[in-house]
Amino acid sequence: MRANACVGIVLLASLAAPAARGDGRIALWRPTVIDSPGHYVVTRDIFPSSSVPTSSTIEIRATDVVLDLNGHTVFGSSESTIRIVATTAPGSIEIRNGLLRREGADGLLYQEAASGGSATRLRLERLDISGPGVRAAIHVTGAPVVEILRCSIRAPNAYAGIEIWPGSLARWTGLIADNRLRDIAGQGIAVIGMAGGLIAHNVVTEFGTFYFGETVPPFAIHVDGGHGGIRIEGNLVHGEGYLPHLHGIVLDDLGPASAVVDNVLSGNLYAGIWTQAHGGLVAGNVVGATWTFGMLIDGNENTVSRNVVESGDMGVAIRGRHNLVDSNLIEGHWSYGLNFGTDGAGTNVYRGNMLHNNPGTPVVGEAVDGGGNLQ
Amino acid sequence: MGARAALLLGLLAAAALAAPAARAEAGRTPVWAKTTLSAPGHYVLTRDLSDVPPVVTITSPDVVLDLDGHTITATDATNAAVLVTPPAASSGSIEIRRGRVRGGSRAVWHSGPSDLSKVWLLLEELDLSTQGDSPLVVQSALFAEVVRCSVHDSPGIAPAIWIEALYQPKITAVITGNVVSSVGGPGIQVDRLGGGVIRDNVVRGWGTTIPSTAISIDGAGSNLGGAIIAGNAVHGESATPSGRGIVVSGQAHRTAVRNNVVTGAVEYGIEVHSNGNGLTANVVRVTGPRGIGLYGHDNLVEANQITRSSGDGIVVSGSANLLEANTASGNGGMGITFLGVDNAYRKNVLRNNTSGAVDGWAIDGGGNIP
Numbered sequence: 001m002r003a004n005a006c007v008g009i010v011l012l013a014s015l016a017a018p019a020a021r022g023d024g025r026i027a028l029w030r031p032t033v034i035d036s037p038g039h040y041v042v043t044r045d046i047f048p049s050s051s052v053p054t055s056s057t058i059e060i061r062a063t064d065v066v067l068d069l070n071g072h073t074v075f076g077s078s079e080s081t082i083r084i085v086a087t088t089a090p091g092s093i094e095i096r097n098g099l100l101r102r103e104g105a106d107g108l109l110y111q112e113a114a115s116g117g118s119a120t121r122l123r124l125e126r127l128d129i130s131g132p133g134v135r136a137a138i139h140v141t142g143a144p145v146v147e148i149l150r151c152s153i154r155a156p157n158a159y160a161g162i163e164i165w166p167g168s169l170a171r172w173t174g175l176i177a178d179n180r181l182r183d184i185a186g187q188g189i190a191v192i193g194m195a196g197g198l199i200a201h202n203v204v205t206e207f208g209t210f211y212f213g214e215t216v217p218p219f220a221i222h223v224d225g226g227h228g229g230i231r232i233e234g235n236l237v238h239g240e241g242y243l244p245h246l247h248g249i250v251l252d253d254l255g256p257a258s259a260v261v262d263n264v265l266s267g268n269l270y271a272g273i274w275t276q277a278h279g280g281l282v283a284g285n286v287v288g289a290t291w292t293f294g295m296l297i298d299g300n301e302n303t304v305s306r307n308v309v310e311s312g313d314m315g316v317a318i319r320g321r322h323n324l325v326d327s328n329l330i331e332g333h334w335s336y337g338l339n340f341g342t343d344g345a346g347t348n349v350y351r352g353n354m355l356h357n358n359p360g361t362p363v364v365g366e367a368v369d370g371g372g373n374l375q
Numbered sequence: 376m377g378a379r380a381a382l383l384l385g386l387l388a389a390a391a392l393a394a395p396a397a398r399a400e401a402g403r404t405p406v407w408a409k410t411t412l413s414a415p416g417h418y419v420l421t422r423d424l425s426d427v428p429p430v431v432t433i434t435s436p437d438v439v440l441d442l443d444g445h446t447i448t449a450t451d452a453t454n455a456a457v458l459v460t461p462p463a464a465s466s467g468s469i470e471i472r473r474g475r476v477r478g479g480s481r482a483v484w485h486s487g488p489s490d491l492s493k494v495w496l497l498l499e500e501l502d503l504s505t506q507g508d509s510p511l512v513v514q515s516a517l518f519a520e521v522v523r524c525s526v527h528d529s530p531g532i533a534p535a536i537w538i539e540a541l542y543q544p545k546i547t548a549v550i551t552g553n554v555v556s557s558v559g560g561p562g563i564q565v566d567r568l569g570g571g572v573i574r575d576n577v578v579r580g581w582g583t584t585i586p587s588t589a590i591s592i593d594g595a596g597s598n599l600g601g602a603i604i605a606g607n608a609v610h611g612e613s614a615t616p617s618g619r620g621i622v623v624s625g626q627a628h629r630t631a632v633r634n635n636v637v638t639g640a641v642e643y644g645i646e647v648h649s650n651g652n653g654l655t656a657n658v659v660r661v662t663g664p665r666g667i668g669l670y671g672h673d674n675l676v677e678a679n680q681i682t683r684s685s686g687d688g689i690v691v692s693g694s695a696n697l698l699e700a701n702t703a704s705g706n707g708g709m710g711i712t713f714l715g716v717d718n719a720y721r722k723n724v725l726r727n728n729t730s731g732a733v734d735g736w737a738i739d740g741g742g743n744i745p
Binding site for chain 1: 403417419441466468493495497518520547549569570571572574601602603605628629630631633650651652653655672673674675677695697699719721740
């Protein structure tokens with residue numbers, strides 16, 4: 001009888017305990033350092049523990065790792081909830097399908113190798129990240145390729161929702177698409193040093209609720225120090241905050257040949273689109289309901305076409321040179337529709353624009369009238 | 376207790392752990408009966424549910440309800456099958472996804488509080504139908520997202536996907552990749568939209584009970600708007616042309632309507648009642664009496680293709696609109712009829728229209744081909 005009872009108990013225990021799975025996947029159920037390649041599956045919610053020799057709840061120190069959170073929640077402590085310490089070995093890390101509840105620091109932190117640089121690609125998919133930490137919900141430094149897809153982020157105290165730095169790589173490429181960011185104290189998506197990539201179909205709202213100072217400008221999507229070849233497409237930005245310097249999409253010092261297309265910028269924004277890039281395309285965007293500028297074009301040799309702009313005070317301000325402003329609908333501005341600043345020295349061209357109903361002045365400054373403008 | 380009994384006990388305990396109700400692992404709460412979800416959490420339906428409505432009520436924010444492919448059925452129409460009623464001053468998100476909901480006065484109904492709600496609602500990969508007034512109604516949320524849902528076979532006269540601010544000044548919405556078919560009233564309707572995207576949806580066979588509109592938005596008034604309606608396919612199937620394809624109502628200024636296809640038995644293809652909108656690269660081929668109608672001012676209508684309507688291709692009742700590089704050919708009336716003032720047109724192709732190329736007065740900017 002004892003033997004038979006024992007069989008039952010063993011069978012019971014085998015079902016109840018998280019253990020190595022028969023499909024080759026490795027079960028995780030407690031704070032862990034992952035130091036070997038493999039496919040890991042979380043089998044229950046994981047809380048931080050002082051008994052684990054790492055400050056993060058899960059730490060990854062290997063390449064070719066898939067971490068499937070399997071719908072579970074990983075809770076953080078005062079340190080990052082999940083930390084990746086990358087290596088210089090080629091490979092990838094993929095984390096997906098679960099929730100990160102952070103406390104004091106980043107939700108997910110990717111650090112480059114101590115020797116500088118990394119060859120480990122990063123893919124994040126279907127993560128729900130929230131919590132009171134001040135650092136970014138997703139903070140990546142030094143990954144050569146970054147994909148962030150269909151994640152939901154709330155970071156009411158953080159200086160950024162998603163922040164990606166090149167580290168010692170100088171440049172990286174990536175895909176940031178279909179994410180939902182809301183209730184972000186600082187910036188929504190901030191990418192620095194991107195060289196070729198797509199930022200598409202994201203929703204950013206309720207950002208910039210706290211002003212950290214000039215080092216953390218409250219921009220919804222901010223591309224800085226880029227190298228061109230970036231397409232920012234189909235994003236929805238809605239300014240819900242009431243700080244005076246909320247901007248929608250900002251491209252700082254970007255390299256040539258990038259495109260900002262088919263985005264919707266609305267709500268309380270100081271400027272809808274502000275670009276200092278050169279040789280890019282700003283087309284098909286809808287910019288409505290901003291406080292001051294619809295668009296600020298500080299770069300040279302850009303084409304600004306087929307946008308719909310109504311932004312309260314000023315429509316489109318062109319402060320660079322040799323830009324083409326073609327077939328836009330710019331209406332309903334109290335100060336002006338189009339303003340060509342003195343820096344352009346008459347090198348900019350505008351044609352075929354519809355500039356009705358600008359109670360101030362339809363066109364200000366010197367530029368070449370290519371014909372077909374309606375005022 | 377004999378040896379067999381002991382073994383049986385062990386096996387029963389093991390079976391209990393493997394049963395569907397317990398299959399939802401730690402951190403995910405199984406749902407297997409009519410219930411109210413009043414605490415944040417991740418809930419998973421573990422079997423089909425059928426009961427008097429509301430079958431599932433959600434009263435807490437930060438809830439994920441994963442139907443996991445199962446079906447929730449309301450056995451009468453006294454309430455919604457899935458009812459979402461977050462409390463006042465709510466903030467957080469509510470997600471419902473991956474399954475079917477049948478019946479009820481509404482299949483899914485988010486009835487938000489009358490204060491300034493900050494709820495985000497995400498509805499994803501749902502299959503919805505009901506004999507009640509509407510399959511999906513979202514009222515008084517801050518943000519609503521309806522993605523890859525199928526809404527069908529619902530004869531009610533309220534919109535099949537109906538997003539409205541109601542107690543809020545506006546609602547921001549993303550409605551993408553949905554299929555709406557065989558519904559009694561309007562297809563997709565958003566009221567007081569403050570920033571939104573309606574993209575890549577298919578609406579076919581709407582208005583089977585009363586003539587209505589496939590896709591329509593109304594705005595939130597000054598300084599709250601901006602929207603894109605793009606890439607949608609709208610096809611009318613009624614016996615005679617009825618209803619409208621895409622309508623931008625009077626308060627929805629600054630909307631881009633582009634790359635849509637509107638075809639079939641539709642009375643009016645695209646109507647715009649507001650100001651400062653851009654209509655670009657749409658294809659309109661309806662059997663009704665009007666392809667595109669403009670009733671506001673300062674709109675830009677460019678590179679659209681309007682053919683084979685029984686009446687005029689484009690009718691401009693508003694003022695100060697520009698029509699450029701459109702093709703309005705083979706229509707039963709005029710290519711373009713101008714009824715307002717200070718409108719302009721140029722570079723349009725206006726051939727083979729039964730009543731002529733242009734009627735009324737407008738500024739001819741040149742390059743038109745009659």
